[in-house]
Amino acid sequence: DAKTTQPNSMESNEEEPVHLPCNHSTISGTDYIHWYRQLPSQGPEYVIHGLTSNVNNRMASLAIAEDRKSSTLILHRATLRDAAVYYCILRTPSYNTDKLIFGTGTRLQVFP
Amino acid sequence: DTAVSQTPKYLVTQMGNDKSIKCEQNLGHDTMYWYKQDSKKFLKIMFSYNNKELIINETVPNRFSPKSPDKAHLNLHINSLELGDSAVYFCASSSPEVPSNEQFFGPGTRLTVL
Numbered sequence: 001d002a003k004t005t006q007p008n009s010m011e012s013n014e015e016e017p018v019h020l021p022c023n024h025s026t027i028s029g030t031d032y033i034h035w036y037r038q039l040p041s042q043g044p045e046y047v048i049h050g051l052t053s054n055v056n057n058r059m060a061s062l063a064i065a066e067d068r069k070s071s072t073l074i075l076h077r078a079t080l081r082d083a084a085v086y087y088c089i090l091r092t093p094s095y096n097t098d099k100l101i102f103g104t105g106t107r108l109q110v111f112p
Numbered sequence: 113d114t115a116v117s118q119t120p121k122y123l124v125t126q127m128g129n130d131k132s133i134k135c136e137q138n139l140g141h142d143t144m145y146w147y148k149q150d151s152k153k154f155l156k157i158m159f160s161y162n163n164k165e166l167i168i169n170e171t172v173p174n175r176f177s178p179k180s181p182d183k184a185h186l187n188l189h190i191n192s193l194e195l196g197d198s199a200v201y202f203c204a205s206s207s208p209e210v211p212s213n214e215q216f217f218g219p220g221t222r223l224t225v226l
Contacts, residue, residue, distance in 0.1 A: 034214075043116075043202045043217030044155070085153070091213070098143065098206060099168055100215060102155040 004088045009107040012078045020073040020106050022088030027068050032091045034100070035062065035073050037084040044087065044102075047073065083110045115139050116218035118203050124224045125193060132189045133221045135203030143167070144186035145204040145215065146178060155202070161186050190223075198225045 005023040012018045024033065035047040048055055048062045050071070055062040061074040075082055085105040091098065116137045125131050137144060145168075146158040160168040164180040175191045190197060203218040 032213075038155075041220075043204070043220050044215075045217065046212060046214035049212055049214070087155075093213075098213065098215075099145070099157045099160060099170075101157075104154070 003101075004090060004103050006086075006088055006103060006106045008104065009109065011109045011111065012075075013111050014079060015077050018075040018078045018082070018108065018110075020075075020086050020088075020108065021070065022072070023070045024088070024090055025069045027090055028092070030093060032093065033062065033064060033068075033071050034089045034091050035060070036087045036089060036100070036102075037082075038087070038105070039081075039084045047086070049091070078108075078110045080110050080112065083108055116203055116205055116216050118201075118218040118221050120221060121219065122222050122224075124226065126226055127193055127195060129193050130189070130191045131193060131223070132187055133201055133203075133223070134185070134187045135218060136185050137203075137205040137216070137218075138184065139205055139207070139216060140184075141205035141207040141210075141216070142183060143206050144180065145206075146186065146188050147202040147204060147217075149200040149202060149220070151199070159186075159188075193223075193225045195225050198223055 034049040036044040038044045048060050050062045063072045085107050087105040119134045143162045145160045149155045158172045159178045161180045177189045180186045200220045200222050202220045204215040206215040
């Protein structure tokens with residue numbers, strides 16, 4: 001299973017942008033880059049995903065390096081509610097054997 | 113309406129007992145999963161079912177037996193509970209028809225074995 005490397009923790013102030021990095025140097029050509037987050041005492045929730053191009057949705061943006069060996073999740077304006085553990089996951093497409101391999105993630109603290 | 117629900121939310125029991133955790137999804141998904149999050153917060157997949165058929169079994173002890181009575185339900189039965197089984201168990205579901213192929217997680221069941 002392909003692995004990802006993320007910083008253990010990061011801090012931000014409210015209303016500021018946050019850039020969460022992820023390294024995945026062993027990514028294969030068909031792997032998608034997925035980001036999930038886990039708020040305190042809740043199950044993980046999907047944030048965003050991409051393959052090669054940068055992606056935007058209502059929650060965040062995903063910037064993918066040209067060689068695909070790293071990516072960055074961007075929260076444009078952090079709020080207190082964004083405090084969570086963020087997981088960068090490589091997903092190999094499979095019709096019915098999909099599984100998410102979670103790493104240790106980045107714990108994001110947001111200060112008022 | 114809750115998309116993926118689990119019962120109970122908390123479960124405290126003695127070593128050696130047998131217990132079950134139930135999961136239901138109302139999203140119409142074909143695939144369901146069980147994940148275990150241990151005390152160090154490490155989240156790991158245990159099983160996945162597709163249309164009531166076991167697809168993934170990640171070398172989980174035989175004491176753990178998932179059962180899928182229908183596509184919307186995936187229950188987890190645990191025999192002879194051990195201290196190391198204490199964890200939070202998350203159920204999830206997904207469908208390849210969802211463009212993101214994201215997995216939707218339940219709120220978790222915190223199991224404490226004394």
